[in-house]
Amino acid sequence: MALLIENISKSFASVQAVRNLSMQVQPGEIFGFLGPNGAGKTTTIRMILDILRPDSGKITWAGKPVGEIPRKAWGYLPEERGLYPKMNVDDQLIFLARLYGMDKTTVKKELDEWLERFQITTYRKKKVEELSKGNQQKVQFLATILHDPEILVMDEPFSGLDPVNVNLLKDAFLEMHRRGKTIIFSTHQMEQVEELCENISIINKGQVVVEGSVRQVKRSAGRSVVRLALDNDPQIGWLDQVPGVTVTKRRQDYVEFNLTAPATTDQILQTALQRGGHITLFELGEPSLNDIFIERVGGIAQPDVPVPAATSTVPGR
DSSP: OOEEEEEEEEEETTEEEEEEEEEEEOTTOEEEEEOOTTSSHHHHHHHHTTSSOOSEEEEEETTEEGGGSOGGGEEEEOSSOOSOTTSBHHHHHHHHHHHTTOOHHHHHHHHHHHHHHTTOGGGTTSBGGGSOHHHHHHHHHHHHHTTOOSEEEEESTTTTOOHHHHHHHHHHHHHHHHTTOEEEEEOSOHHHHHHHOSEEEEEETTEEEEEEEHHHHHHTTOOOEEEEEETTOTTOGGGGGSTTEEEEEEOSSOEEEEEOTTOOHHHHHHHHHHTOSOEEEEEEEOOOHHHHHHHHHTTOOOOOOOOOOOOOOSTTO
8 A cells, every 4th residue: 555656757858856766655654755955855746646747667556556546535735835815715625625526514514623723713714815824834734634635745834834833733744644644744844754754765866865764764873962951051161172072062951962982971971060060961862863864965955946836736736
């Protein structure tokens, strides 16, 4: 039942957007599809949805070419808004769901529950263009899920959301996961990936550079980091003078650093105790997914690939 992407490539004139890319998404999992701007993520997503066709390679779901999978099976949340700005929220969401074959009574019942859950019931008669960016994003999400698709493909779903609404959307992700939906989402917010995803693939310049479970990817970095916080010395400047210590982050609440010989965690802990004050944090951990992302792709945005626009949520468009 897996989504299999096998050796796909895609070019636009002289620009190769995707090059011999392969990955596998298991049914019912939350999969993170990551990469810098211009890495080929949106092009790949559009090939998964059969909006674009690969020049070579193939994409299948449950053994069938994706072009043969009914449109109702897919839910797509594009990075750009794919809504009709002059339609009100109610009419728009009912219209889009009915295009997928849902009856009006069922749609209205589902819509009432989701509008309440997303705290936008009072906006249901407003035009989409009158809503804030965050509320438009919530409406876009509802347009993606109301017809009960098997596979959700979401490009930057957390864009424009404040922390409260991010939590609402994360809860909705987990609800879809509990219902057995397969979720593929692309984002630059690595903390959301660490929290939600089981497996990930990071691509750069159209090719996979990192893949596997989040835990495997972090462990494969081959190093550990130490995080230390002292209540009387937030910046812990003396760490710079300790042989074998490389400070990588200084934040208001802790300092993070790498250790190599001759430095040891015992030595650092003893030195901190000798200098007085209270140790409020001392932990040995793995590098963050954000750190690994920056290391593997260089933190440099790639030039945008000129892909045809495809933002509509209307089936077949």
